[in-house]
Amino acid sequence: MLIGKVVGNVWATRKDESLNGLKFLIIQQIDYYLDKEFPTFVAIDTIGAGIGETVLVSKGSSARKIIGKSDVPIDASVIGIIDTIEVEKAFKER
Amino acid sequence: MLIGKVVGNVWATRKDESLNGLKFLIIQQIDYYLDKEFPTFVAIDTIGAGIGETVLVSKGSSARKIIGKSDVPIDASVIGIIDTIEVEKAFKER
Amino acid sequence: MLIGKVVGNVWATRKDESLNGLKFLIIQQIDYYLDKEFPTFVAIDTIGAGIGETVLVSKGSSARKIIGKSDVPIDASVIGIIDTIEVEKAFKER
Amino acid sequence: MLIGKVVGNVWATRKDESLNGLKFLIIQQIDYYLDKEFPTFVAIDTIGAGIGETVLVSKGSSARKIIGKSDVPIDASVIGIIDTIEVEKAFKER
Amino acid sequence: MLIGKVVGNVWATRKDESLNGLKFLIIQQIDYYLDKEFPTFVAIDTIGAGIGETVLVSKGSSARKIIGKSDVPIDASVIGIIDTIEVEKAFKER
Numbered sequence: 001m002l003i004g005k006v007v008g009n010v011w012a013t014r015k016d017e018s019l020n021g022l023k024f025l026i027i028q029q030i031d032y033y034l035d036k037e038f039p040t041f042v043a044i045d046t047i048g049a050g051i052g053e054t055v056l057v058s059k060g061s062s063a064r065k066i067i068g069k070s071d072v073p074i075d076a077s078v079i080g081i082i083d084t085i086e087v088e089k090a091f092k093e094r
Numbered sequence: 095m096l097i098g099k100v101v102g103n104v105w106a107t108r109k110d111e112s113l114n115g116l117k118f119l120i121i122q123q124i125d126y127y128l129d130k131e132f133p134t135f136v137a138i139d140t141i142g143a144g145i146g147e148t149v150l151v152s153k154g155s156s157a158r159k160i161i162g163k164s165d166v167p168i169d170a171s172v173i174g175i176i177d178t179i180e181v182e183k184a185f186k187e188r
Numbered sequence: 189m190l191i192g193k194v195v196g197n198v199w200a201t202r203k204d205e206s207l208n209g210l211k212f213l214i215i216q217q218i219d220y221y222l223d224k225e226f227p228t229f230v231a232i233d234t235i236g237a238g239i240g241e242t243v244l245v246s247k248g249s250s251a252r253k254i255i256g257k258s259d260v261p262i263d264a265s266v267i268g269i270i271d272t273i274e275v276e277k278a279f280k281e282r
Numbered sequence: 283m284l285i286g287k288v289v290g291n292v293w294a295t296r297k298d299e300s301l302n303g304l305k306f307l308i309i310q311q312i313d314y315y316l317d318k319e320f321p322t323f324v325a326i327d328t329i330g331a332g333i334g335e336t337v338l339v340s341k342g343s344s345a346r347k348i349i350g351k352s353d354v355p356i357d358a359s360v361i362g363i364i365d366t367i368e369v370e371k372a373f374k375e376r
Numbered sequence: 377m378l379i380g381k382v383v384g385n386v387w388a389t390r391k392d393e394s395l396n397g398l399k400f401l402i403i404q405q406i407d408y409y410l411d412k413e414f415p416t417f418v419a420i421d422t423i424g425a426g427i428g429e430t431v432l433v434s435k436g437s438s439a440r441k442i443i444g445k446s447d448v449p450i451d452a453s454v455i456g457i458i459d460t461i462e463v464e465k466a467f468k469e470r
Contacts, residue, residue: 283417283419283450284417313416314384314402315383315402316414316415329390329392330390342436344437344439344440344450345449347446347448361392361450362390363388364387365387369416370384
């Protein structure tokens with residue numbers, strides 16, 4: 001899974017019917033180890049995440065398991081809203 | 095999912111039979127956060143997207159769910175034509 | 189899917205039995221938008237592509253749908269031999 | 283699969299119910315051949331790995347096989363805690 | 377699929393039970409076209425490949441098809457040991 005920050009929203013009226021009612025968030029992957037800027041991507045959200053929140057995202061076929069509908073054409077889902085992240089900086093200086 | 099712009103079309107007469115009648119679009123991923131140029135890829139379109147339109151694309155096994163035929167050898171599909179994108183630029187200056 | 193050029197062949201006598209009789213092509217991804225050199229990869233071909241031809245390739249689990257045998261360990265397949273590619277250069281100067 | 287080092291933990295109270303009780307580790311991919319720093323990612327752990335341990339990680343749909351529940355939205359799992367790694371440095375000077 | 381060279385071995389006593397008895401090889405992707413050094417990864421081997429051999433590797437869910445056990449958490453498998461590679465250098469100077 002990836003850690004990301006919710007940075008925006010996307011709306012599409014003309015879309016596959018199975019996507020109706022789903023919320024699409026723009027997310028940027030963030031890394032607490034590597035000082036690097038990652039591309040953004042779009043994920044659906046059924047947990048209730050909002051702009052600025054740090055989320056846990058699952059990609060690929062696993063993303064379809066979040067809503068129990070394995071026949072919906074989505075490849076990224078928010079699976080949790082992160083409370084705490086603990087990272088051991090000591091390992092950076094191997 | 096990815097946000098992309100439709101930049102072209104591809105035609106292939108000699109192809110797997112299950113692909114007959116499908117429309118193949120060349121799409122370039124675009125990112126409203128990162129000023130970076132991404133490679134293009136090919137996706138099928140059943141929503142009706144045209145050249146120059148901004149689309150939402152699903153990749154991998156999820157792409158096969160768009161047309162309900164899970165036994166078609168495609169790995170990218172247009173799942174929506176985007177109306178509005180809202181991105182919070184404030185997060186760029188972390 | 190990806191657009192690629194067939195640049196070679198691979199032979200392996202000692203291999204998984206389910207692969208017997210399959211043709212393995214070395215393919216380099218090409219991009220009509222981005223002047224970048226991509227790595228090569230190997231895909232099976234059941235359409236009849238030859239060296240130098242431009243092909244459409246599907247990757248991941250979708251690649252197994254080309255030959256109807258979903259229990260063959262392949263992750264890339266040629267799904268078509270491309271006749272025509274039309275790309276709108278105008279979008280390059282955004 | 284990837285070789286990685288466990289560098290942290292993540293907690294998320296608000297998450298998909300099927301994830302309750304699972305442990306989420308932050309892992310950085312390491313490479314004994316290439317002196318390169320890789321991004322981190324999050325994987326579930328059911329084997330008992332701790333901070334600083336070197337682990338074997340499976341990604342994608344295969345990650346869901348670790349816990350026998352193919353309907354859980356995870357895309358990375360620790361599948362083993364590594365005892366020994368043997369790498370032939372001779373091949374570096376091809 | 378990818379072409380790779382076997383450069384090492386990995387052992388993990390504490391691992392998912394379904395992995396018992398499987399052999400884990402460290403493999404570096406090689407490219408006969410692009411003079412680039414790729415990261416290594418780990419794949420299972422049921423074909424009998426040894427250190428220094430050039431192999432064909434399948435990744436993702438397809439990797440689980442090699443051993444007929446679709447419920448084993450692996451995402452890369454050696455599917456063949458390569459005898460011959462034929463690459464048309466002429467295409468390099470497009």
